[in-house]
Amino acid sequence: xxxxxxxxxxxxxxxxxxxxxxxxxxxxxxxxxxxxxxxxxxxxxxxxxxxxxxxxxxxxxxxxxxxxxxxxxxxxxxxxxxxxxxxxxxxxxxxxxxxxxxxxxxxxxxxxxxxxxxxxxxxxxxxxxxxxxxxxxxxxxxxxxxxxxxxxxxxxxxxxxxxxxxxxxxxxxxxxxxxxxxxxxxxxxxxxxxxxxxxxxxxxxxxxxxxxxxxxxxxxxxxxxxxxxxxxxxxxxxxxxxxxxxxxxxxxxxxxxxxxxx
Amino acid sequence: xxxxxxxxxxxxxxxxxxxxxxxxxxxxxxxxxxxxxxxxxxxxxxxxxxxxxxxxxxxxxxxxxxxxxxxxxxxxxxxxxxxxxxxxxxxxxxxxxxxxxxxxxxxxxxxxxxxxxxxxxxxxxxxxxxxxxxxxxxxxxxxxxxxxxxxxxxxxxxxxxxxxxxxxxxxxxxxxxxxxxxxxxx
Numbered sequence: 530x531x532x533x534x535x536x537x538x539x540x541x542x543x544x545x546x547x548x549x550x551x552x553x554x555x556x557x558x559x560x561x562x563x564x565x566x567x568x569x570x571x572x573x574x575x576x577x578x579x580x581x582x583x584x585x586x587x588x589x590x591x592x593x594x595x596x597x598x599x600x601x602x603x604x605x606x607x608x609x610x611x612x613x614x615x616x617x618x619x620x621x622x623x624x625x626x627x628x629x630x631x632x633x634x635x636x637x638x639x640x641x642x643x644x645x646x647x648x649x650x651x652x653x654x655x656x657x658x659x660x661x662x663x664x665x666x667x668x669x670x671x672x673x674x675x676x677x678x679x680x681x682x683x684x685x686x687x688x689x690x691x692x693x694x695x696x697x698x699x700x701x702x703x704x705x706x707x708x709x710x711x712x713x714x715x716x717x718x719x720x721x722x723x724x725x726x727x728x729x730x731x732x733x734x735x736x737x738x739x740x741x742x743x744x745x746x747x748x749x750x751x752x753x754x755x756x757x758x759x760x761x762x763x764x765x766x767x768x769x770x771x772x773x774x775x776x777x778x779x780x781x782x783x784x785x786x787x788x789x790x791x
Numbered sequence: 792x793x794x795x796x797x798x799x800x801x802x803x804x805x806x807x808x809x810x811x812x813x814x815x816x817x818x819x820x821x822x823x824x825x826x827x828x829x830x831x832x833x834x835x836x837x838x839x840x841x842x843x844x845x846x847x848x849x850x851x852x853x854x855x856x857x858x859x860x861x862x863x864x865x866x867x868x869x870x871x872x873x874x875x876x877x878x879x880x881x882x883x884x885x886x887x888x889x890x891x892x893x894x895x896x897x898x899x900x901x902x903x904x905x906x907x908x909x910x911x912x913x914x915x916x917x918x919x920x921x922x923x924x925x926x927x928x929x930x931x932x933x934x935x936x937x938x939x940x941x942x943x944x945x946x947x948x949x950x951x952x953x954x955x956x957x958x959x960x961x962x963x964x965x966x967x968x969x970x971x972x973x974x975x976x977x
Contacts (some may be wrong), residue, residue: 536829540843548821548850549814555854708844774826 597635597652598643617664625663634655810857821850828875831940834919835879845878852878869946872936876950922972926965931957934965954964 536544595605609628616624636652802823808816828849833842852874869952923931929951935940936950937958944962948955 534830534833534842534912535826536843536846541825544825544843544850545821547817547847548854551851551854552809552814552817556814627970769860 596642597639597648622663622666625659625666627657629659629663632659701725800853800866803862804869806857806860806867807862810860817854820853824871825850829877831872831935832879834923834935836882836941837916837920841882845875848929849875849878865949866943866946868942869949872940872946873950875940891931918973922969924974925968930961930965930968932962937962938965938969 595601599605609631613621613624613628632652632655636649637645637657639649639652802820803815805820805823809820825846829842829846832845833839836842836845849871853871856874862865923934927935932951933947936947937944942950944955944958947958951958
């Protein structure tokens with residue numbers, strides 16, 4: 530049963546136009562980078578990569594924006610390989626997650642520009658490899674709680690907004706998906722319990738699960754006990770104070786959630 | 792195949808892209824949240840125009856404040872719905888109005904006729920209001936966040952300062968009341 534009353538189409542359309550107009554005023558579209566500037570930047574990147582190979586110097590080159598169909602893409606990948614090779618073990622998992630996110634974005638861009646590109650399957654495969662590698666490195670370095678949650682968040686963010694092709698990559702790699710479920714869900718029980726509209730999710734706690742077991746009289750079942758145990762050890766900071774806060778509206782970079790009054 | 796374990800952070804992913812000036816992400820965020828925000832404000836105020844004003848304002852606030860959202864400190868949904876709740880508090884303070892759930896029955900009747908264009912809508916309006924009156928304040932708030940705004944338990948837990956376990960137990964009780972009130976519609 531739906532309890533939400535829906536707005537009219539006219540209002541929805543008009544409000545969206547206003548919202549996007551205000552958004553556009555805050556975030557004017559960036560000027561396209563000319564090909565000349567791009568090539569100059571990429572040659573600088575290529576020289577930097579060559580310096581690493583020849584001189585063993587660790588240099589960061591701005592290759593983030595080179596698309597997969599660019600002639601300079603192979604240099605970008607070379608740069609990444611070098612960065613991975615010299616990254617300390619503790620940083621590898623996070624770097625792998627960043628690269629996985631980058632592959633996903635490249636895949637999305639390529640699919641948008643040229644859906645029939647022959648590079649798509651290979652890029653999808655690379656994306657899958659990067660995703661598995663990040664989880665593998667996270668396991669090896671035994672990332673705990675906050676760091677693992679951060680890693681999982683990064684990967685989730687990349688894949689959640691990815692294309693059907695990327696989702697197929699994950700679907701065709703059930704072990705990678707199982708790894709996500711085990712490692713990333715386990716790292717954040719709050720996250721594992723979060724669901725919207727009662728949809729079932731692997732290892733998530735759907736309302737139906739929460740209601741099963743001998744809890745009709747209100748006693749928490751085993752899953753709820755585990756949640757409560759976890760929350761006692763990892764209390765959510767600032768939520769109670771923030772809900773009574775009538776100060777100015779601040780972002781969540783403070784102690785808790787925004788207060789009222791602005 | 793629906794990847795629900797990824798979907799839970801889709802809103803946060805969209806707002807991260809929005810902060811970088813991604814217009815498509817901003818539009819998607821709007822499409823996802825506007826119906827819920829409107830429903831939330833309408834359920835609370837009972838006025839279509841007020842719900843429209845508030846649900847438009849919250850997105851303008853979002854553009855102003857999005858830079859202050861730190862995705863490493865928590866999910867976006869909790870942040871967004873806290874803003875919604877604060878806006879309601881400010882609205883009641885400024886207008887000196889009472890929440891819809893406290894309106895007397897004859898006022899609800901008059902408003903149903905004014906606010907809903909069709910018979911089904913009016914019936915639904917009255918039913919929901921009768922139901923809301925049967926809940927206490929805590930239950931009402933949980934109902935609006937979970938069943939109207941469809942906010943995940945994790946975010947509701949942060950908003951209300953209660954454990955997820957306690958919220959799920961409370962939601963079960965609400966669900967029983969929904970079943971009783973709305974009978975075979977569940």
